[in-house]
Amino acid sequence: MTKQNIIAKAVKLALFATASVAFSATAYAAEEDNDDEQQEEAKVDTVTVVGSRLKRNHVEGASPVLIITGDDMKKQGHTTVFDALNDLTINNGIQIEGPEFSGGFTPDIRTLNIRGFGVGNSLTLINGRRVANYPAAYQGSSSAVNFGAIPQAAIERIEVLSGGGSSIYGSDAVAGVVNIVLKENVDETTVNVIYGRPVEAEGNDYRVDLTTGTVTENGNFTVGVSYRKTDPISAGDYDKYDSNDDYPYADIESPTLNFDTYVLDRNSFTLVDPGNQCENFGSERFLYSESLGYMCGRDNIALTNFRNEREQLSVFANGTYDLGDVELFGELLYNSSESSVDRYSIFIQERIFNVNNGDYYTVLRSFYESDLQRSLDSKFEDNSYNASFGARGYFGDHEWETSVYRSEYELESSRVRFKAQEAIDVFFGDFLGYAGATPVFQGNGTFGLWDNLFAQVDDSNRDLVNSALGTQTYGNETSSTGAQFMLRGDLWDMEAGPVSYAAVLEYEKQELKFKPDELITQTPPFPYTSGSGWLGLTGYDGQGDRTRTALGMEMNIPFHETFDLNIAARADKYDKDSSSIGTRVTPSVKFEWRPADNFLFRGGYSESFRAPDLVQVYSRTGFYTTVTDLYSCWQSLGEPGTFDAIDECTGTQIFARRLGPGEVGNEPLKDETGDTRWAGFVYDITDDLTFQLDWQKVTLEDRVAQLSSSSLLFREFECLTNGSVQVTGSRPSQDLSDISCDQVSNLITRVYNPDDDVDEINSFNVTPRNISEESVESLDARLMYGFDIDYGRFDFVVNYSHLLSHEFDGVELRDDPILGGWEPRSNINATAAYSYNDFGVALTMLRRGSTTVYDPGHPLVLDGTLSDRVPPHFRYNLTTSYNWTSDFRTRLTIRDLFDNGAPRDRTIDANSFPWYNNFVYGGAGIGREVYLEATYVF
Incomplete structure (x- = not known):
């Protein structure tokens, strides 16, 4: 898509939005002329929040939920939806993405990794409905939602449930649920213009938002258009990153080219x-x-990406129309984006x-x-939309709602490669x-x-x-199509109140299609290029779908005026081809105890599951690796009764294919199953001061992982020698003892080499398999305090998350400097705000706790000279706003106020630019940014 095309789209969609608003206003005006004297009974204000389908009159319920409004995002200095989610204290996992890692599989995606469980283990909804995953496999191995495709201008609020929610929403709601709620009931037109740039670089960031709508007695209609243009930023824009000579640890190691x-x-x-x-x-x-x-x-450090060039157009709309006994509703979110990764x-x-x-x-x-006098940049074009339509009404006192939805995501990418x-x-x-x-x-x-x-x-x-060069392309597609019927209301009255319920019936079909160019799937020109006509690229392809039907029930039972018990259960039935799940039933039970008006004690138990990732089920790819071929080494040594794999064997380079389990005759993948247990309280200490604390433990069994090449060879050796030979010096990283020898023979084939008198590997296949177990235990705390003074008001909000334990296959990762990776033990997000009449100012502190050093095997760490952890990282965002009139306001945002950069880490060597751990502190090199925002309402 060219720039002219994307601008043309903006014009057409703006005209469409204007026409739609005009039509809707006319329809509503006509309806107002009807003399409808029917009066509705007054009803108590109730809300539905993620984690339950029941309406309630308390925002705080049995499950801990964090709500971020559009105003909260602006006040805290967030300029995108991803910024707001990325800075959640519960988002403590590693995200391997972004421009500083532009050589990855998905440099243009923005993900969430709650509790470090992985980017695919939280469920994302838009207005309570599922969305299609990003079409490219995240780091080549799993599915993920791209939060970069959701415009900030469309957000009314974001609801985040921490912990399992499968008893309400089904698969994927393991570590949490994120529900994006779009703006609605807009009865004015707002134009918002934002301009920002780093203080030290020339990379401009422009955004223009237009939101309008109308509200009448019979319905409402809201529509908005958002356009954003972001210029690229390179390391050479900064004095401290424009040369190899800027290496900050020259006292340890001399900088190199x-x-x-x-x-x-x-x-x-x-x-x-x-x-x-x-x-x-x-x-x-x-x-x-x-x-x-x-x-x-x-000396080409200066050419490294710090931010990709990007142009984005988004359109959102939703509305309702009251026909009397039935209300119609519809929603739309569309996003189109072009981006470029600079490759020099x-x-x-x-x-x-x-x-x-x-x-x-x-x-x-x-x-x-x-040298080549041509561009080598990688290009990405993606288009996504989420649309739903439905109706709601009442059967007597019981509320019903039915809807259909379609979510689709297409991606086209291109990159210059050697054929x-x-x-x-x-x-x-x-x-x-x-x-x-x-x-x-x-x-x-x-x-x-x-x-x-x-x-x-x-x-x-x-x-x-x-x-010898060509342009390698992908054209991938994902989609989610579904229908839902929900019924809720009261069943019977108890002394403490009515027993309420919500029942849901769902159908969904998910589709995945990887469409690589012909060179990836053609017959290779020579054996060493197995699987690809592009040099050194194996690529991936594959397509498939799955369907599921689900029936769920939730009940809230008020046993006492101070005690409510909530029970829920859901059954999800999957087709037979995509997995071996069959039907998965996930129950939950949770409670609310309010011994006093200002105190809530809550807790519960909820089972959860994740259906096999469609990428792992249907995609095919390959990779080159060097392994120790234990069996051929043992044969070459004369078949001894024991041998040392390190001292007596040499590495062998092989091409390994990663296939779906069904392609190699192995067992279909099972679902990953787990549970969440939690307990906590919310205490309104005073009218102005609230404190809440929640303990949580999430466990997930039968986690899917790709078979380790070395572990598979170890298991094969056991099979071929009947376990009679002892191997020293090498142990498998995975326990594959439950894989049968017949299954192993489906994955590895051998041919006899008469010259060396050994059986060499002829084909080597790995496949995903349910083999791991993981659990995370954590504490979350939140403090909210606000008070008025003679000249304004102060508000304070502090969020804190602490990792108590993170176990993987029985190994405690929290304190392990190597296996534990780079997860922080604690995170803090705190905002102090002051407002007086038309003026407001807020300071937000974002603290990411200490992490393992980049290289825990560094000699200075091993000899005790350096600690195996880097100190916490602090960032500050400052925002100020002023309402010049009732219709016009401005805001100044300074991100990374003190330009702190990433924590110093002396284990990073001179060749590991940008000389900080960009997987933990992605974007830290950009430094201080200043944004100006002007908003006019008419």
Whole structure:
């Protein structure tokens, strides 16, 4: 989609919105002329909040729910929905994404990782209905919702349930549920203009929002359009990141250039000295290390992405229309986005066998945009929509609602890559065969890597190099289509009040389609490029769907005027092809005890589950890896009764295919099952001061994980030797003892090699399998305090989350410096606000607790010189606003007020730019940002 196209869409959608509002206003006006004297009975105000389908007159209920309004987001300095969710204290998991990791599978996605359970283990709803997942597999292995596709301008509020909710919503509601509630009942027109930029960079951020609507006695209609344009930001925009010489830990390790060309002799494991050849193509020779030697490199730190270029158009609309006994309603959220990941170079790398002396080498050569005189940027275009339509009314005193919905997400991505066959012709020469697992090439004397690795790209050979390049594309689609019928009301009266209920019947069909280009799925030109016509890319493909029907029931029983018991159960039935679930029943029981008007004690137990991820069920991909082939090593050693896998075996490079379980005759995936237990209280200490504390433990069994290559080989060795041989020096990371030997033989096949008298691996397949167990125990606290003074009002809100335990397969990860990863033990989000008449100011502190150092195996950590943890990270956002008139207001937002950056971590080496852990502190390099916002209402 071109820029002109996206602007044209904006114009058309704006005209459509205007026409829709005009039509709706006319219809409503006509309806007002009808003389309808029917009076409705006055009803107590009730609300429905995520975690229950029952209406209630208390915001705080049996389950802890955090509500973030659109005004809260602005007050706290958040400019996107993702910012607000990312800074939740319960979002303490790692998210491998973002522009600083632009080489990943999904650099353009924005996800949530509640409690560190993984991005796919929380359920996302829009107005209570499911949405389609991002079409690309998150990091190549799972599904996730993209919060970057939800515009902030459309948000009325966000409701976040922490913990399991499968008894109400079904699959995926394991670690939590996020319900996005769109704006409604708008009876004015608002234009909002936002401009922002970093203080030290030129990357502008523009946003224009238009929201309008009408409200009448018979209904309402709201529509909005949001357009956003974000300029790219590079490390070179900052003085502290524009050169390799800016490496902040030079007292430990000298800064080095980024290597772009080298020859590694794999026999001696030393670099072949390039001499003065680096100058041929604009690089320079430098000493990589005393042990390895010299290579060619450049100072190209400044070219690294800190933020991607992005252009986004969103449209949202919803409305209701009262026909008398029945009210119609409909909702729409549409998003279209174009983004670009700046890639300044592309490299080619391979192992080359020298037929002249019998040695083999690893060679690498980088080519830059300036060399090739072409753009190497990656492009992403995605379009999504969520639409629903329904009706609601009453059967006597019982409220009913029926609706249908469709959510669809399409993604087209493109990236410049080397084509396998052409790259072989241009760079590698003749393919001769194999030396063990190493491909053997003999240079063709034209521009082969082996013959002329250091040749300059100029007018004489530029076309030749470019002829080996092509544009690799994906066109992926996901969708969710469903229907829902709900009935709720009161069953009978008890002394303490009525017994209320809600029943729901649902149907849903989910679809997944990965559409790679033809080179990914074609027959490979040579065996070493298995699965792809693109050099070094195996890609992924596959498609499939699944259907489910569900029946759920929820009841609230007031046993006493101070004590309510809520029980719920839901049965989800899945088709037979997508999994082995069949029907999964998930119950829950929870309570509210209010011994005093100002005190609520709550708790409960809820079972949860996650159906097998469609990516894991239907997608196919592959990867190259080096493994220890225990069986062939054991054969080559003469089949001893015991041997040491480390000392006596060498690594073998293999191509492993990752397939769905059904493709290799293994058992279909089961669902991941678990439960949530919680207890807590809410105490209104005074009219102005409230404190709440909740303990929670979430457990998930039968977690799906991809089979480890080394563990699978270990299990195969047990099968082939009947467990009679002892292997030392190597133990499997996964316990695969429950996999039968027949199943193993479906995954690994061998052929006899008469030259070496061993059975070599012929094909190697891995597949996802239910093999793990995980649990997280945590405490969440919240303090709210507000009071008036003579000249205004102060409000304070503090949120705190503390990780008590995180176990995975019996290993405590919380305090483990290696297996525990980088999860913080605690997070704090605190806001102090002051308002007086038309003026308001708020300061928000975002504290991310201490984490494990980037490299816990660093020598300075091992010898005790450095701690294995980095200190907490503090960020501050400041916002000020002023209402100049009743119709016009402005806001100034300063994000990262003190430009704190990411915590210093001395274990990060000179080659790990941007010299902070960008998986934990993504975006920290951008630093202080200033936003100006003007809002006019008419």
